[in-house]
Amino acid sequence: MSASLVDQLETGLDAPICLTWELTYACNLACVHCLSSSGRRDPRELTTAECMAVIDELERMQVFYINIGGGEPTVRRDFWDLVDYAVAHRVGVKFSTNGSRITAERALWLAQSDYLDVQVSLDGATPEVNDVIRGPGSYATAILAMERLADAGFTGLKLSVVVTRENVPQLDEFKALADLYDAQLRITRLRPSGRGADVWDRLHPTQEQQRELYEWLLANGDDVLTGDSFFHLSGYGAPLPGLNLCGAGRVVCLIDPVGDVYACPFVIHDEFRAGNVRAPGGFARVWRESELFTDLRQPQSTGACVSCGLFDKCRGGCMAAKFFTGLPLDGPDPECVLGHGESLLATRGDAPVPKPSVDMSRRPPSRACDESPLTILHAR
Amino acid sequence: MACAASTDLLDRGWRVAPQVAVRPEPFGALIYHFGTRRLTFLKSRPLFDVVASLEQHDTAREACCAAGVPEQELPRYERALITLAGAGMIVTADEP
Numbered sequence: 098m099s100a101s102l103v104d105q106l107e108t109g110l111d112a113p114i115c116l117t118w119e120l121t122y123a124c125n126l127a128c129v130h131c132l133s134s135s136g137r138r139d140p141r142e143l144t145t146a147e148c149m150a151v152i153d154e155l156e157r158m159q160v161f162y163i164n165i166g167g168g169e170p171t172v173r174r175d176f177w178d179l180v181d182y183a184v185a186h187r188v189g190v191k192f193s194t195n196g197s198r199i200t201a202e203r204a205l206w207l208a209q210s211d212y213l214d215v216q217v218s219l220d221g222a223t224p225e226v227n228d229v230i231r232g233p234g235s236y237a238t239a240i241l242a243m244e245r246l247a248d249a250g251f252t253g254l255k256l257s258v259v260v261t262r263e264n265v266p267q268l269d270e271f272k273a274l275a276d277l278y279d280a281q282l283r284i285t286r287l288r289p290s291g292r293g294a295d296v297w298d299r300l301h302p303t304q305e306q307q308r309e310l311y312e313w314l315l316a317n318g319d320d321v322l323t324g325d326s327f328f329h330l331s332g333y334g335a336p337l338p339g340l341n342l343c344g345a346g347r348v349v350c351l352i353d354p355v356g357d358v359y360a361c362p363f364v365i366h367d368e369f370r371a372g373n374v375r376a377p378g379g380f381a382r383v384w385r386e387s388e389l390f391t392d393l394r395q396p397q398s399t400g401a402c403v404s405c406g407l408f409d410k411c412r413g414g415c416m417a418a419k420f421f422t423g424l425p426l427d428g429p430d431p432e433c434v435l436g437h438g439e440s441l442l443a444t445r446g447d448a449p450v451p452k453p454s455v456d457m458s459r460r461p462p463s464r465a466c467d468e469s470p471l472t473i474l475h476a477r
Numbered sequence: 478m479a480c481a482a483s484t485d486l487l488d489r490g491w492r493v494a495p496q497v498a499v500r501p502e503p504f505g506a507l508i509y510h511f512g513t514r515r516l517t518f519l520k521s522r523p524l525f526d527v528v529a530s531l532e533q534h535d536t537a538r539e540a541c542c543a544a545g546v547p548e549q550e551l552p553r554y555e556r557a558l559i560t561l562a563g564a565g566m567i568v569t570a571d572e573p
Contacts, residue, residue, distance in 0.1 A: 102520060105504040112500070114507065114516065159500040161509035161516070187498065189511055211496075212511050253514075 103342050103412075109394035112158035112384065114348045117362040120148070120176065121168040121354050122457035126195050128220070128231045130259060130300065132363055133353070134291040135168040136459035141355045145175040147375070151352065152183050154380050162189030162212075166362070168354065168457075171198035177206075184212045193218055193257060195235060196242025204242075204249035214253040216283065217242050222270035226263050230300075243278040254280040255322065259287050262299070265306040268313050272321070283322035286329075289421040289431075290363040291453055297422070304439065307432060308333060329414035332407035332434040342412050346371065346393035350384065353455070358383045360393060363417035367454045400427030407435065414438075423450035486562070487541070487555055490570030492532040497566050501525055508566055515564055524557055531567060 123138035124131070143151070155163065163183065170176055171194055183190050191214035199207075199215075207213055217239050221227030224236035246254050256275040258264065264271070268284070275282040289297035302310060311330040314321065314337050325339035340348070345360035352358055356374040359365055371390050372383035384390060402413050414430020419438075422431045423445055429437035493499060496512045499519075506525035508517045519525050526544040527537070534540040541554050561567045 102504065102518060108503075110502050110507075159498060161498060161500070161507070161511070162514070187511070189514070214514065 103340070106340065106344070106348050107342060107394065107396075109347050109390065112155075112160050112381075113350055114344070115162065115164060116155070116160055116350060116352065117164045117166060118151075118352045119166050119168060119354055119362070120170040120179070121173050122455070123172050124167055124169040124195075125172065125197055126169065126232050126235055127459060128235075128292070129296050130220075130230060130261070130287060130291075130293040131458075132288060132290040132293055133166075133168065133365060134453055134456040134458050137457045138168075139354050139457060142173075143354065143356050143374070145178065147356070148175070148179050149182055151356075151374055151380055152179070152186055152188055154374075155183075155188050156186040158381055158384075160188060162191060164216075165190060165192035167193075169195055169197065177203075180213065184210055187212075190214070191216060191255070194242070195231070196239040199242035199245055201245050201249070204245040204251060207246065208249040208251040214255060215246060215251065216255040216257040217246075217280075218257045218259075219271075219274075220259050220261065221264050222267035222274055226267065229263070230259075230261065243280060247278045247280075252279070254278060255283045256280045258282070258284045260284050260302060260310060261287050262302050262306060265302050265310060268310070272317070281322060282320075283324065285324050286326040286415070286418075288363045288415065288417050290417050291365065291456075292458060294421050294450070294453070301432065304432075304436065307434065311337070311434075314338075326415075329411045329418075329430045329432055330434060331410040336410060341410065343414075343416050345369070345416055346390040350390075352380065358387070360389065361417060363415070364420060365453045365455050366420070366451055368420075368451070370454070398427040400425060401437070402427070402429055405429075405435070405437075420451060421453075423448055486558055487538040487551065488536050490531075490535050491537050491540075491558070491562070491567045492570055493528065494565055494568045499525070499529055501529075508561070510564065510566055513565060515566075517561070517564065517566060519557075524554065527554060527558075528561070528567065532570070 119133055121138055121142060122135045124135040127136055170192055180190050189212045193216040196217050207215060219227055219239045220230040227236040258271050272282050287301050307330055311333045314327060319338050327337055328341040331337050331341050349361055350358055351362040352374060358371045360369040371387035374380045399413060402408050416426055418431050419426050424431055424441055431438040431442055497510050500507045505521045506519040508519055523544050523546055527540050531540050537558055541551060546554055
């Protein structure tokens with residue numbers, strides 16, 4: 098990827114390349130690292146008609162595809178209708194699911210569409226590792242869903258894994274599992290977002306594992322999707338495949354279940370809320386005119402990283418990872434390959450870290466507070 | 478004729494594939510294939526002009542000329558079009 102294109106992308110696009118849309122906060126699981134702190138449905142959720150109006154807008158803006166997540170999006174009663182509607186309007190859909198609603202009939206229905214990708218989430222290549230994170234029985238549920246999709250002849254299946262300290266040793270097993278169901282493996286970074294903040298310290302890969310992960314990604318190249326989420330590791334050597342930049346508000350964003358638009362799926366916090374699709378001008382106005390997104394598209398201060406020789410590779414890492422670990426946004430990523438983030442974390446002490454603005458977890462509220470592919474080809 | 482130097486690709490008619498969408502952007506354009514899910518960056522505005530107007534011209538060469546591509550740049554554009562054809566983004570005009 099040429100530096101000039103990255104520079105161009107950092108100044109923003111007329112529409113997002115890729116948009117994540119969490120359709121509901123409702124979920125039948127309670128994964129310990131849920132980035133959106135999902136569990137209960139928010140009664141203010143966008144209605145079917147409102148969702149369709151957003152899809153119309155995305156079609157006009159030529160957003161080629163959307164990543165639908167949640168919560169568990171399939172628990173929405175109108176979910177399949179919305180998928181149908183998006184595809185009919187030339188907005189491709191990739192949706193993430195824990196697999197619990199993928200019946201044999203549904204798998205056949207899904208197999209009929211060319212514009213649909215299904216991403217089944219699994220965070221361990223064995224039930225022992227997975228179910229600790231995603232809950233008892235969740236491994237079996239996901240495997241059954243993949244089996245049904247494969248049996249139905251579905252193409253475009255992805256096996257989606259959040260990389261943790263526990264599953265780094267299973268990377269090859271995940272790859273084999275994906276191959277077994279004719280799926281593509283997609284692995285993404287664990288962020289301290291949502292409930293992820295509660296477990297990040299003990300579950301994020303160790304420095305040694307990050308190196309291992311980087312080598313593994315290099316070796317597997319374009320065969321493994323990453324949502325470009327490991328660009329902070331590019332400082333180890335050759336850049337990883339994909340867009341090596343933070344796309345928040347520049348090439349990606351998030352629409353949450355109530356229509357709030359955030360800079361990326363991992364920063365559900367007031368500070369990164371750009372607006373709401375229900376406001377006049379809709380999503381397009383938020384994307385094109387919001388103060389937050391306009392700011393994000395300006396040259397950013399690089400603070401402590403400015404003199405680092407690796408900055409051109411890691412671009413300072415992930416904004417969300419810094420924000421929710423209480424690190425300055427213009428400093429190193431908490432997983433900086435040179436260890437600068439770790440040193441900063443060590444000096445952070447007991448200073449309070451920001452909490453997400455939304456918490457729909459099905460658990461008693463805590464006392465303190467209540468709360469991405471891309472295949473690229475160079476046509477030149 | 479302003480643009481000489483005959484090559485196979487440039488002298489055939491092309492169009493954007495039916496499953497492909499092209500979106501102009503300040504840096505050029507994004508081109509997306511709904512079938513392969515492949516996204517490609519067209520990193521110059523003239524390249525976008527060429528791709529978007531392929532269908533209106535009998536040959537890719539004519540599309541380049543009409544978009545004001547200088548002759549010495551033609552090989553570069555040809556290479557870009559070869560890449561796009563290889564990815565199924567553009568197809569020959571006679572393909573169904």
